[in-house]
Amino acid sequence: MDFLVGVKEVGEILGWDRRKVSTYQLRGVLPKPVVQLYSGPIWFRKQIEFYKVGKDFGVRTYYIKDEMVYECMHNQPLKDTIYSPNDIKEQMGNYILYQEKDIQQLKNAILEKNPIVQFLSFESVSFLHDLGILETVVFQDYIQQYSFEDIESTKEGRVKE
Structure with missing residues (x-):
């Protein structure tokens, strides 16, 4: 299910470590997760990829x-x-x-x-x-x-x- 990503995969996409992903998610900087599980937040991969493009180009x-x-x-x-x-x-x-x-x-x-x-x-x-x-x-x-x-x-x- 590579269309869903957790903290580890988000870190790989954004070039961040897991702690930074968790901190930014708690601060509300990242897109809203699709679901919050006991193991952590889950996003659609496309949400994170789209966030990265917007962040990189400063639109x-x-x-x-x-x-x-x-x-x-x-x-x-x-x-x-x-x-x-x-x-x-x-x-x-x-x-x-x-x-x-x-x-x-x-x-x-x-x-x-x-x-x-x-x-x-x-x-x-x-x-x-x-x-x-x-x-x-x-x-x-x-x-x-x-x-x-x-x-x-x-x-x-x-x-x-």
């Missing part, structure tokens, strides 16, 4: 809701900015911009089980969730609907020859 993410512009960071609450929507749109640089109307359409599509949702990448939906733009309830609904369709169940025990 800022903004969310426009009503007339407010928020800066979004992994596992942090949305942060008010002094920018207006026009200021952000005119800004040069390395950033991603999401608008409320687009996110609302995405939420509706997921919650209404619109077939188009199956074509969304897990990475993009997970990214929006980790930034606090997409609520956990909607993200979990997406996962339940589409993330495990192609995973076949395995039989436990030995096969008789």
Whole structure:
């Protein structure tokens, strides 16, 4: 099951030791784990790989809701900015911009089980969730609907020859 990773594998992906992974996870720096087991947190590998790419390139993410512009960071609450929507749109640089109307359409599509949702990448939906733009309830609904369709169940025990 190489699509799921624990603390050890996250450390290998990010080039960190296990203690640093655990510390950063407890501080809320890493993406939210899919599940927390007694043995530790479990993530989808793609969550960690996407986190690494964003971290390495220093891309800022903004969310426009009503007339407010928020800066979004992994596992942090949305942060008010002094920018207006026009200021952000005119800004040069390395950033991603999401608008409320687009996110609302995405939420509706997921919650209404619109077939188009199956074509969304897990990475993009997970990214929006980790930034606090997409609520956990909607993200979990997406996962339940589409993330495990192609995973076949395995039989436990030995096969008789």
